[in-house]
């Protein structure tokens with residue numbers, strides 16, 4: 001019997017696979033995946049690898065899977081704290097792949113092309129890619145309320161176009177075109193008013209007196225860095241995702257570092273305009 005070309009395979013399941021500390025990437029990824037699921041009339045599932053315990057097992061896919069993989073943009077790139085996980089645990093095995101990044105209204109720089117390359121290296125056949133806006137981790141103003149209705153229309157159109165491409169018997173002929181530069185540029189560096197680099201890598205959240213010790217912050221920290229016994233203790237790495245800040249029921253977690261505050265306020269001032277998401281199918 002003639003061997004079926006792998007890219008002529010029938011899609012058996014659509015997956016939304018995401019890392020999403022404050023929920024924006026989750027909404028972006030699931031909206032696209034659900035549209036494809038409806039259009040192709042195949043089962044849909046999710047895999048949320050935001051929490052450390054969910055990054056212990058392999059994320060193993062194969063022929064017949066269509067995987068929408070989403071991460072936030074961190075300093076214009078894929079979060080570097082996820083690179084080891086992708087390298088060791090992500091397996092495409094010929095699945096169709098769609099890299100998707102969500103960014104906080106500044107820019108996504110080379111994050112999308114970097115995620116596409118990661119998917120290709122991990123054995124996915126990339127078919128399309130997209131970058132969409134969601135509220136900035138640091139702020140309640142920057143990209144507030146995004147993805148909004150207008151974004152959902154765009155996300156849905158993106159999903160429809162991918163489904164159409166598959167229905168038309170798309171054949172893999174190399175990595176999907178997405179916007180970005182190669183070689184991939186270095187991480188975006190925030191600067192102070194004297195153009196000196198602001199280094200926020202070691203900055204950690206402070207816990208105010210309102211803390212009632214409920215431990216929600218420890219449960220939602222994607223780095224597992226907040227003590228469950230004493231949530232005022234932040235002993236591990238902090239990626240500044242602000243899940244602890246935004247999910248604290250009494251608003252007890254915040255950042256006081258002068259460099260962090262300067263950067264956040266500058267972003268709010270410079271990127272007030274509405275950035276638009278874009279996709280490549």
Ligand SMILES: Cc1cc2nc3c(=O)[nH]c(=O)nc-3n(C[C@H](O)[C@H](O)[C@H](O)COP(=O)(O)O)c2cc1C
Pocket residue numbers: 019020021022023024025026071072073074075076077102103104105106107108133134135136137138188239240241242
């Ligand atoms: C440390 C850090 C750096 C970020 N860098 C960028 C950036 O370069 N460009 C941008 O537009 N948004 C940036 N963001 C914002 C996030 O990409 C954005 O808020 C994302 O949608 C958050 O996803 P989530 O809601 O799934 O957590 C950054 C966020 C963090 C925590």
